[in-house]
Amino acid sequence: MEGAAVLGGLRLISIVPPAARADLVRPPGAVEEAYFNLMCIRCGICFEACPSKTIMLAGFEKGAASVNTPMINPLIGPCEYLRGRCEDAMRCAEACPTGALQNVDKAQVKLGTAKLNQELCLAYNGRECLVCSEMCPLPDAITVTEDQKPVFHNTICTGCGACVNACPANPRALTLLSEGERRARWP
């Protein structure tokens, strides 16, 4: 009963259209934010379907309207639909009971963009590190200069989070933002 109450309560809050947040990266195939917040019933089934548990449920720090909605946390792992482990089966969207996550072609998905902070980057501080480019599943999203430094190309990056997940700098030199995201069309 309590669980149902929570779900219902959060449905009420979600009638308020939330502002887009740079730090809230939605799973692949998410519809536009205003619709997403209405259509998502906060059931957590996408989180359970995710093989790497990259999808987590947002807390209050992402805004009251987004509580318990799914978000990508690259610190746990990259999006496996974009990196390969889901093997072209979009498990989160297939599991979504309401269509808040749409089954879309992999080539259409862009969750956001990885942002590099050069001051924290090991390569820009004279270390032998190009882990981000090693982890990147795309051939041209991170290129390497002749003096062994990574350069990020925002338009090619699909925001899978593989580089953010693996960055060995402390604190991490990379963050995943929803900037430039492509949402699924709805209705």
Added chain:
Amino acid sequence: MQMHEPQKVGRRSYLKYGGVGILAAGIAGAAHLLQKPEMPTGHSAQLTNVPSSGTKPLSTETHTSPQRKTTLITEGGKSLVSVVKGGSSTDIEAMVRRAVESIGGIQTIVSAGQAVVVKPPVFASDKNCAPDVRVVLAVVKMVQEAGGIPVVAESSGSGDTAFNLAKVGVTDAAEKVGAAVRDLQTEREVNIPVPNGLALHEVKTYPTILNRDALISVPRLKRHSSATVTISLKNMMGTIPKREMGRFHSVNLSQCIADLNTVIRPDLTVVDATYAMTRTGPTGGDMIEMDAIIASEDPVAADRIAAQKLQELEESIGLSPSRLFKAADVKHINAAAELGVGTNNPADMQIIEKLLS
């Protein structure tokens, strides 16, 4: 983009959740706090980097590194390195057998009943970054024929190790001949000291690696973005946890690779150079046929010769000069030679080149 029809929960139950909720909206926030999802256990540890030095391991977790035989198969004090070309033959297993026999045979390393770890690099689920399955299989079979108990073990740098091993076909191939396949990352981590290390003082590894009787490194010849090349010495980074790999990059990658090889040193290296990855790596490089298997008991010598072959290959295919490297300048190979892991001087090696047919 295609539309996705709601399936599991229909419109009716969707409204039902909402309806029930309206009655109880008031307690939503409080209950949510109680319901906050738990993160996977590895998560908090992943967030904090291990300091490069100064961490004292718990004494119960510290293991002394096992004493390994250090005698090399040498001829007149020289490290033996065999390079077997297939020629018109495409029998990769025969090439591996010939390469190992040329340097003295598997029985000099493996005796009956020994636990032999076979270590292929399976960095990701990409087939090109792992060695040819037939090379791994040939080594596993040779270990079995010598009476050893082969265990194919790996700790992937990218993604889930068990998934990667299955995806590149290593799991199927090894299990077909009755060899165990182990995802090291499912094991308990153990700390071992690195007494001769210059950048590392201790390193975490896994019980399978620690309790081995022999270790056979089966790398593919590849270029590497951070380490210039990744052959046998760099392959040993697949015997440690992911967080340790990250630490290596933040300390001094080349020196850490060399230091690691002083405690986890392969007894035999079989380099798959049938196809080599050129231009960049460990994934995404261009695969060029080289048609060779390189074997040695000296991992530094194997790396030095394999790197030399890769350098020559890249020069011959007309790679842009800014991408080229010099085998003699690869930092981790030279650092490992400094620490006495093996020799990087071609004058101290005897290179046996053979053509299968």
